Amino acid sequence: MQSFHVWDLLLVFGLTAIALVGWESTFRGPGWWIAGGLAALTGIVVAMAVVSARGGVEIVTLVLLVGYYLVSGPIVDGTLRLDGLRTLESGVRANSEGWSILLGTHPPIDASGAVLIAPVLLSLTSAGVGAALALRSRRAATPLVPPTLMLGAVLLLAQPEPVSVLLQGVGYGTLAMLWMRLRGLRIDEAAHGRDPARGWRLVGSVALVVVVALVAGLLASTSPPGERLLLSRSLAPYQVQKLSTPLDEFRDYTRQQGRTEGNVFESKLFVVEGAPAGARLRLAALDTYDGSSWQADNDTDPTRQDDRFLRLSSTIENPSSGKERKITVRPTPRYTQPWVPTIGALRSFQFLGSARPDAQSHLRYNPATQTAVMDDRLEKGDAYLFTSGLTGGLLKQRMSPSDELDTDLYDRAAFLQPAVESWAAGAKYPMQALFQVAARLKEVGRYSSGTEPWESVYRPGHGEQRLGDGFVLGVPTVGDDEQYASAMALLATRLGIPARVVVGAVVPKSGTVRGKDVQAWVEIRIENGSWRTLPTETFMGRKPPDRGSPEPEPRSFPPFEPPAPEPGEEPEAEEPQVDEPSEDAEADASSGVPWRLVLLALLVLLVAAIPLAKLVRRRRRLAARAVTARYAGAWRELVDRARDLGTPVPGGLTRPAEARAMAASDGDRGDGDGDAGALLTLAGEADARIFGADEPAPADAAAFWALVRDRRSGLAADVPLRRRVWAVFSPASLRPPPPPDDSV
Amino acid sequence: MLRNFLNRRATTGSLPGMTLSTEQAHWFRAGFNDMADNMGQALLGKEHVIRLSLTCLLSEGHLLLEDLPGTGKTMLARALANTVEGSHARIQFTPDLLPTDVTGVTVYDQQKGTFEFHPGPIFHDIVLADEINRASPKTQSALLEVMEEGHVTVDGVTHDVPRPFMVIATQNPVEQAGTYRLPEAQLDRFLMKSSVGYPDAASTEELLLSSHIRDRAELVKPIATTATIAEMSALAAQVHVDRSIVTYVRQLAEASRELQHVRMGLSARGCLALVRVVKTWAAADGRTAVVPEDVNILAEPVLCHRLLLDPQAQFSGVTVADVIGQLLTSVPPPVDRARRD
Structure with missing residues (x-):
């Protein structure tokens, strides 16, 4: 060197x-x-x-x-x-x-x-x-x-x-x-x-x-x-939209007569420490609507690059102006959701010692919606500690809405257009229209989770049918948080104001969150890009429906005629969301060594090893320091090619003898006469240069390599394609050649 | 055409220690081929043995031809003798042939009152010793000194034989009655041993078609002078032998002593003989350096009479040719030159 x-x-x-x-x-x-x-x-x-x-x-x-x-x-x-x-x-x-x-x-x-x-x-x-x-x-x-x-x-x-x-x-x-x-x-x-x-x-x-x-x-x-x-x-993020949301199962958090399985109305779900009373603890922020339900999704915020459910290390760059809090959440066995309760914008997150060792690897977080989720579920003992900046606040009528409207969502909410046009009539600016629509909804609406037997006609769900004819566009307008928040978010969107539904809970003084504390609310995006909570009391009251209410009938929205429902038409039953079995299979597969990948890698390595070894061998022969070694290497390259093509060239022969062996094999195929002379000439040239008195010139060796390359190509000229392809992967030339058959 | 060779000379001189130049090698090849073609008029289809005999001549060695009667041993010897413009003689060996019949005798000249030496037939450039195994061991031994040292001592006086000097001996392997097998020491004096063999079909027919030619050896005219032969011999000695080739020869010799069925392997003299002939063979091919293929080609004629097999070999049907084939298989030839650090 x-x-x-x-x-x-x-x-x-x-x-x-x-x-x-x-x-x-x-x-x-x-x-x-x-x-x-x-x-x-x-x-x-x-x-x-x-x-x-x-x-x-x-x-x-x-x-x-x-x-x-x-x-x-x-x-x-x-x-x-x-x-x-x-x-x-x-x-x-x-x-x-x-x-x-x-x-x-x-x-x-x-x-x-x-x-x-x-x-x-x-x-x-x-x-x-x-x-x-x-x-x-x-x-x-x-x-x-x-x-x-x-x-x-x-x-x-x-x-x-x-x-x-x-x-x-x-x-x-x-x-x-x-x-x-x-x-x-x-x-x-x-x-x-x-x-x-x-x-x-x-x-x-x-x-x-x-x-x-x-x-x-x-x-x-x-x-x-x-x-x-x-x-x-370009990497596919976690497919969060396949998960069933707390909004879909909202009635599990409400009082239900005679149905206790899965109902957690009175159950303690988790204990929150370090959060101020009244803070809004989020389970899920739902920002897309497909006509049957609100869902969480990736890539919904055009202003951000990180609006995806990705893994979370112990810290995250998540700037927020709110006061930083250190909060601990201890879930109970009654909380069986994958949605991870958080407050505000996370800055750090870690599972505590009682949690599973690999719990962090199951965690996904979307900073745009401030929603965390496990790719399996939160289990008992999966307690965690996080620091976050408290964000949000209530929406005021003087605020201006953001221009970043999801046009797909706007189109999806078109079925509520009669109510929007009627209820927002006379408003001078969007936020006024929003509060006006909210007030009208509260005014006409009644609150029921279908608790009493006679209330069972007020079914759960927030599909278009339930929110349209069965709620906003019909009389009576009866529902609970699920329907009110869903409908209000769609009405806001139809008004041109970005909105989303959030399911969570307001942390009580005790810090113990029960099922009955879970509620759904609407967040509105304002001009500066932040999200503010639309006060729930502006669009939802607690007035129960009248017993013996008449059968649902269309609400009139003068001057527009709402579409009349067909007689006897039942609201479309929504299919329960189930996780695709493939998710479990993938999860199981990822828990062990990826043997399939390992085997595939080994196979690829094995297939590539032989051509690679030959390439290395060729490069070494070509770049040998001694020029005579380059001549010898060139000839060996020719012999090795012949062996790879299936020509039996024994070891321990002189170069002319090897040339004759190669030519004899070609002769068997009927084309060896012309090759014999050329091969013998090459062998003789190599011998003369190698064993000559003078050191040959590198340029001559390079020219000899060119001749050998030509002849090497010629060797395969009349060989079947299958044999030529196999020659690339054949280990024949890497093995020691057989000795010549000439024993006594 | 053939005589044109006589008018050409190597373009550079040949000094001891020098390496053969490419021009000299090409001149050597041309001359060698001319002589081989010239001899080929006498022996049809026998190019290899002709080239072997010429190689032996230019390596300053002696050739033993062993073959059946009528295969052309004597014809080959005469053709070689005829192609060289020098003296040659033929000695028909018989049981009653005396050493002095070969070497010459000193007689008293009454007129001068002195003893005068009358040289025998050995004092020629090329001597054909026909059916050498018919002579008594005593007469055979008379050849030892002259073949090895190039001179004859009679009555205490040493007489040099001319240069070039070559003995071509023939013997018949089948008629063993009344013959005396050449001892190993005597055999070792021969640089090569070969056989002529039957001609191939085409050559045989051509031979029969030209049966009107009573003596085909007469067709061979001298085209090379003794001076030319001497010059070619000197040039052949200048052919380069790489160290790796020398090592190969040494390894062959060592391996020959370890082979099964071999009672006596290759001696140092045998190794020297092999190196001498491969140099001439390389020059005859127009090359300035010896290659391993030369060693392999010439291994059999140089080694076959030097390897002594044990009796078991004869019973097992193992021939010397088989053993030499095994020897060449057991020692891989060099693929690169020895590094000159």
């Missing part, structure tokens, strides 16, 4: 480090840069060792990848203590899960466990392969490829906000261009002798790069970076 190689290695490390820094906003804690930095150093040391032992870039890559798989277990476990196959299993599992955790977790991600796989692997290969290329390659730009690929990978895998446009863009580019230029000058000098104007050229290059860097830096500092491609956006 020469002195300038030290600079090469330092620059490889520097560029890798700049690429690594791109994860600064993604990870939390020092683990990621310690692991990444050590991996980069290890990669460089391995590359130096392999190259000094005359190994090629392929060998370096192979050694790095094998080493990586061996150490990934201890890295994930965070200990050097080896536990046999379990350690290896940890590594294998981390390699299949780590990437999805990295992409599917809200930043910052705790820098420990499986997610460390990413910085370790990328730093190791970037620095290792980059160093090997810097030491072996005679092209100026080639060693830049691994660090640049790593930079691209980090940008794709990291969070939307780049850590530093100046460092990652301008800094990286400047360093890379300078290095490339220096290498180019050095390589030119080695090939063509010292350039008399080397100094001037160098100064000119540096000046040019500095000018470009300054211009780029100015542009970068004045223009905000645009939206860029992120792998996390």
